[in-house]
Amino acid sequence: MKTAVSLGRSLFWEVPICALKRTIPVFFSHFPLGLVFGLACTDVGLEWYWAAAMSLLVYGGSIQFMALGVFAYGGTWAELVAMTILLSFRNSIYGLSFLRRFPRNFWRRFYMIWGLVDSTFGILVCERDWGKDDERFCWWVRTLNQVYWVTGTLAGSCLGLFVQIPEGLEFSLTALFVTLTLEQMKSKEGKEAVIVASLASIFACFLWPEQLLGIALGLSVLIFALRGRKS
Amino acid sequence: MSISMMIGVLTAIALFMRALPFTCGDYLAEKAWVHRMAPRLPAAILFLLMVHCVESASFVDHQLDLLRLTQQVTAVVGTILLHLWKRNLSLSIFCGTGLYMLLLQWGGV
Numbered sequence: 001m002k003t004a005v006s007l008g009r010s011l012f013w014e015v016p017i018c019a020l021k022r023t024i025p026v027f028f029s030h031f032p033l034g035l036v037f038g039l040a041c042t043d044v045g046l047e048w049y050w051a052a053a054m055s056l057l058v059y060g061g062s063i064q065f066m067a068l069g070v071f072a073y074g075g076t077w078a079e080l081v082a083m084t085i086l087l088s089f090r091n092s093i094y095g096l097s098f099l100r101r102f103p104r105n106f107w108r109r110f111y112m113i114w115g116l117v118d119s120t121f122g123i124l125v126c127e128r129d130w131g132k133d134d135e136r137f138c139w140w141v142r143t144l145n146q147v148y149w150v151t152g153t154l155a156g157s158c159l160g161l162f163v164q165i166p167e168g169l170e171f172s173l174t175a176l177f178v179t180l181t182l183e184q185m186k187s188k189e190g191k192e193a194v195i196v197a198s199l200a201s202i203f204a205c206f207l208w209p210e211q212l213l214g215i216a217l218g219l220s221v222l223i224f225a226l227r228g229r230k231s
Numbered sequence: 232m233s234i235s236m237m238i239g240v241l242t243a244i245a246l247f248m249r250a251l252p253f254t255c256g257d258y259l260a261e262k263a264w265v266h267r268m269a270p271r272l273p274a275a276i277l278f279l280l281m282v283h284c285v286e287s288a289s290f291v292d293h294q295l296d297l298l299r300l301t302q303q304v305t306a307v308v309g310t311i312l313l314h315l316w317k318r319n320l321s322l323s324i325f326c327g328t329g330l331y332m333l334l335l336q337w338g339g340v
Binding site: 021024025028046050053054057058059060063064067070071074075077080081084085088089090091092093094095096097099100102109110113114116118121122125126166167168169170171172173174175176177178179180181182183184185187189190191192193194196197198200201212213216217220221224225226227 | 232234237238240241242244245246248249250251252253259260264265267268269270271272273274275276277278279280281282283284285286288303306307310311314315320321323324327328331332334335
């Protein structure tokens with residue numbers, strides 16, 4: 001994490017506009033998914049403000065859908081807690097890439113950590129050259145991503161069936177991860193990492209397919225930590 | 232289980248998990264294994280997130296849908312090829328998504 005040289009890009013509007021551009025694919029996946037979540041909340045009989053509160057406070061797609069299921073069929077607290085920990089395991093790995101980069105100020109740091117979800121992690125980790133405007137760029141990406149998610153939830157729970165989204169748009173998030181992976185693969189370490197991760201996911205596929213992501217990630221982290229000790 | 236309690240618990244756990252590496256940040260930042268991991272981690276995570284996206288989209292009603300899986304993989308391969316050719320993030324994402332939507336139409340879904 002080297003401190004990037006300031007490239008003199010300090011124009012006031014350039015940061016939010018670039019953040020907006022980078023997060024467009026996230027909009028096309030977070031907004032429809034938020035919509036589905038809002039609709040699902042209405043189905044379970046939750047008021048719109050509970051749906052919005054969940055997207056605002058919990059802010060984690062997989063956790064929210066899981067919790068809604070547990071809530072609907074009346075699961076136990078133990079179940080809920082265990083599943084939440086399992087689903088947010090990957091988020092505790094994300095922080096490792098931002099230990100030095102996130103703001104020093106307690107509340108700003110807190111705000112960034114809270115918003116460290118898949119898409120925010122992906123965009124920020126691939127864009128490091130903002131120099132002294134980096135903090136603002138990170139703030140905008142993090143904020144916009146949640147705005148998409150919360151507005152989607154609100155639209156789903158308030159407007160319900162009035163919104164029609166063409167099918168397949170959610171692929172934009174997959175495509176975002178595809179391109180970002182390819183960008184990371186420009187370096188030798190990146191190529192190596194993708195090979196390790198694909199082997200780990202094949203292994204996880206046989207071990208416990210329902211938790212593929214968690215197991216493959218844990219395995220990859222373990223391999224990276226142990227390997228290369230000699231080199 | 233009241234909904235407000237549930238939201239409180241979920242928020243607390245999600246926040247705690249996200250903050251975990253930061254709570255021992257200074258300690259971790261000095262560890263050699265963290266530095267070994269740093270350049271490799273993003274690529275591995277992004278790749279796994281991609282796999283996760285394809286995987287979860289391929290399950291329709293908790294059942295693996297082979298047609299959907301094929302459509303997903305085709306669109307992913309298309310996106311990869313276009314990106315290796317043009318190296319333009321927005322273009323690759325836009326065309327990849329368009330390809331996927333087309334494939335859904337042709338697949339009669």
